[in-house]
Amino acid sequence: MTRLIFLGPPGAGKGTQASKLAKDCQIPHISTGDILRAAVSQKTDLGMKAQSYMERGELVPDQLILDLVRDRLSQSDASNGWILDGFPRTVNQATFLEQLLSRINQICECVVNFDVPDEIVVSRMLERGQREHRSDDTEETIRRRLEVYREQTQPLIDFYRDRQQLVSVDGSRAIEQVTENLKQIVHP
Numbered sequence: 300m301t302r303l304i305f306l307g308p309p310g311a312g313k314g315t316q317a318s319k320l321a322k323d324c325q326i327p328h329i330s331t332g333d334i335l336r337a338a339v340s341q342k343t344d345l346g347m348k349a350q351s352y353m354e355r356g357e358l359v360p361d362q363l364i365l366d367l368v369r370d371r372l373s374q375s376d377a378s379n380g381w382i383l384d385g386f387p388r389t390v391n392q393a394t395f396l397e398q399l400l401s402r403i404n405q406i407c408e409c410v411v412n413f414d415v416p417d418e419i420v421v422s423r424m425l426e427r428g429q430r431e432h433r434s435d436d437t438e439e440t441i442r443r444r445l446e447v448y449r450e451q452t453q454p455l456i457d458f459y460r461d462r463q464q465l466v467s468v469d470g471s472r473a474i475e476q477v478t479e480n481l482k483q484i485v486h487p
């Protein structure tokens with residue numbers, strides 16, 4: 300059973316690695332960013348409400364995110380494991396998740412922290428913005444997303460370290476090297 304949380308700044312490579320590993324383990328890759336982007340492009344109620352926050356690089360309010368995660372984790376394909384990418388992003392979300400998992404009798408094995416210096420993260424995001432036409436991968440929004448990460452998400456490193464769930468990987472290495480590293484963590 301594989302249940303993992305991928306933590307780290309935007310542009311750290313969480314999505315790339317989560318998608319590869321999830322395929323390998325045949326479990327869903329649950330990216331709240333992907334779910335929100337799909338909602339925006341389909342112009343659903345959720346998408347309309349989330350769009351302006353995403354464009355500014357701010358976090359979408361918890362009232363939109365928490366129900367979404369609860370529903371996603373209760374779907375049948377998530378009963379055999381999952382990789383959460385981009386959630387939780389605040390201590391409040393992490394506390395919510397902890398309570399949710401205990402209620403549905405699931406345990407998250409470990410939280411993988413992707414350690415990557417700012418310069419690398421910024422250049423990766425700028426490249427991705429050009430490649431994928433992501434409207435939030437522009438210089439100004441990137442700067443704001445990094446601030447938001449530092450203020451609201453970085454405290455989760457201590458949160459999970461205190462719970463002895465934290466494992467770090469050097470996310471600045473090449474994609475294949477990070478993949479190898481993750482495999483050693485997940486299937487030692």
Ligand code: AMP
Pocket residue numbers: 309331332333335352353354356357358359360364384385386387388392435444
């Ligand atoms: P990501 O693809 O994970 O970088 O997410 C893109 C954007 O979606 C973020 O900048 C936020 O605006 C929003 N978002 C994604 N996940 C969350 C979350 N867990 N809580 C709040 N906002 C989120």
